[in-house]
Ligand SMILES: CC(C)[C@H](C(=O)O)[C@@H](O)C(=O)O
């Protein structure tokens with residue numbers, strides 16, 4: 001038990017389709033773990049996502065954003081409508097909701113751990129144990145929405161996208177990654193494309209080089225993003241901490257999830273390490289309309305996201321207990337292949353309470 | 355035999371380290387195949403790459419570029435110095451030589467076939483046959499070198515990279531991809547990140563949608579680049595032709611090479627389909643200084659690049675014969691594991707001449 005009871009004002013954004021299904025299981029596990037560690041979780045639900053947008057035209061009202069800010073952390077399920085829905089303009093939820101939260105709440109560390117679990121089938125032939133963390137920059141790069149179009153829809157159309165990289169933005173995420181590497185196996189890999197993106201690559205390389213001497217126990221190496229994808233399938237066990245820009249991080253973390261057993265297990269944290277605003281935790285997977293309502297969604301990634309949340313609010317012991325329960329549950333899956341979303345949640349909750 | 359003898363003025367850029375080693379084998383195979391198809395190959399060697407730069411400070415003199423233009427095709431081995439060589443500024447060869455050639459010679463179709471070969475070990479557990487082609491745009495996107503830095507080296511540094519996408523540039527590569535899909539299994543996948551890069555994504559989506567009705571026998575689908583990396587390891591057999599932008603193409607083709615048996619087998623063509631300048635063919639791999647001079651380099655990708663070259667200059671039958679010889683050689687590799695670069699070249703040349 002913690003010496004002092006902690007109360008967590010938790011904003012919950014269940015979202016669309018399987019989002020609410022997996023969120024319910026994450027909350028179930030949180031409700032079981034919290035009394036054991038003298039934590040009080042005080043959840044408030046916010047209805048945001050495709051369904052709200054389609055019903056009301058609202059994506060993220062300023063008043064809701066202001067309320068979200070008043071919380072200690074945010075747990076998100078998944079948002080997104082049916083693929084190709086003509087009433088959902090491309091990128092409206094991504095840029096209006098998900099990315100807006102990352103930017104407004106200064107989630108500059110997008111934390112994505114990847115580990116293999118014995119017994120979980122992966123697409124790789126090798127079963128060498130995989131355990132690394134991608135520290136993806138979350139507030140710069142090509143995600144800033146800095147671009148435009150001229151002569152739209154004509155044969156002379158020109159569309160641009162601008163990747164923005166500041167020393168300020170790069171240094172803070174690089175420092176975070178060094179600290180994480182120090183607390184792990186002491187290896188940091190910068191992934192970029194410095195041979196082509198020489199301007200952006202220059203600032204990333206320079207800062208990694210400048211910060212490195214402050215962390216003499218961390219060894220640093222570098223891979224171009226294209227080569228990194230090769231190593232992620234041929235030798236993923238070589239990685240410990242990867243630090244990379246927003247877009248490269250997006251790409252390699254989906255690949256990392258695939259090689260470690262699928263996005264059903266991949267958790268993520270959108271972290272504001274300075275705690276000037278709440279951090280947000282969410283599974284890497286989407287809202288999966290095609291499997292919604294059938295109890296088929298795997299809530300494991302949402303539950304592991306709740307563990308990242310506990311870790312972030314200082315409840316390391318509780319976080320480890322949830323992770324251990326998940327590991328044990330996964331190890332038992334061969335014998336329990338056809339559980340529903342809520343059965344998996346029940347089983348993990350029970351392991352947590354034992 | 356072709357009804358009319360064809361003479362190919364071939365510019366050869368062997369490059370650095372293993373570049374010359376694999377190029378020699380590709381030329382060996384070309385010299386064996388050409389009399390059989392009444393082709394005359396007339397090679398001129400050009401000394402370009404890291405070693406020339408380090409010795410002379412020259413990357414690609416205008417006079418050399420002008421001479422290269424006078425050829426029917428270019429065969430390149432690999433260029434690049436030792437990793438981290440302080441005398442080689444980041445990107446100097448990439449931007450000054452490789453990319454400059456792509457831009458100057460208008461290589462807007464960067465063609466990268468990926469197929470699995472029975473018997474070649476891959477990192478994937480599944481051995482479902484893989485056979486797809488990536489049509490990567492080669493003259494736009496983030497590769498245009500449109501970016502800059504202010505307050506360089508200071509805590510206020512700002513570095514930008516601009517992705518440039520024109521309707522003109524996108525339409526021509528999309529049309530090329532549709533034609534290729536029509537000649538294959540009739541399936542085209544656009545890979546982009548339209549939910550975040552809404553401006554660039556908009557022009558790509560619009561043009562694919564507009565061109566599609568002209569190719570009613572081609573079915574079209576779309577994947578975000580992050581999701582595409584997942585399918586490339588979990589279900590690569592689903593792909594036929596992928597069309598994508600310059601940077602996404604760079605990333606997914608390295609991954610594609612990895613899942614089909616490694617970059618030792620991956621060939622590529624930098625193609626100018628309008629034939630206003632020579633196209634260039636090269637293995638996807640680099641100059642690999644660490645294995646140079648030991649006869650360890652696999653010349654297969656260089657030889658397959660020569661087959662792409664033959665195909666491009668209209669010698670389809672000769673191209674197929676080289677590819678078949680490579681396939682047969684690969685199938686026999688279990689029994690001949692330790693051949694040198696030149697032994698592999700000899701064996702493939704012998705199969706070609708039989
Ligand atoms: C939904 C999308 C905006 C998002 C991203 O690109 O960051 C997602 O792919 C992710 O990785 O969280």
Ligand SMILES: CC(C)[C@H](C(=O)O)[C@@H](O)C(=O)O
Nearest residue numbers: 195196226448452453604638
């Ligand atoms: C060497 C580099 C400039 C090049 C690229 O990024 O295009 C390489 O990775 C490739 O794929 O041909």
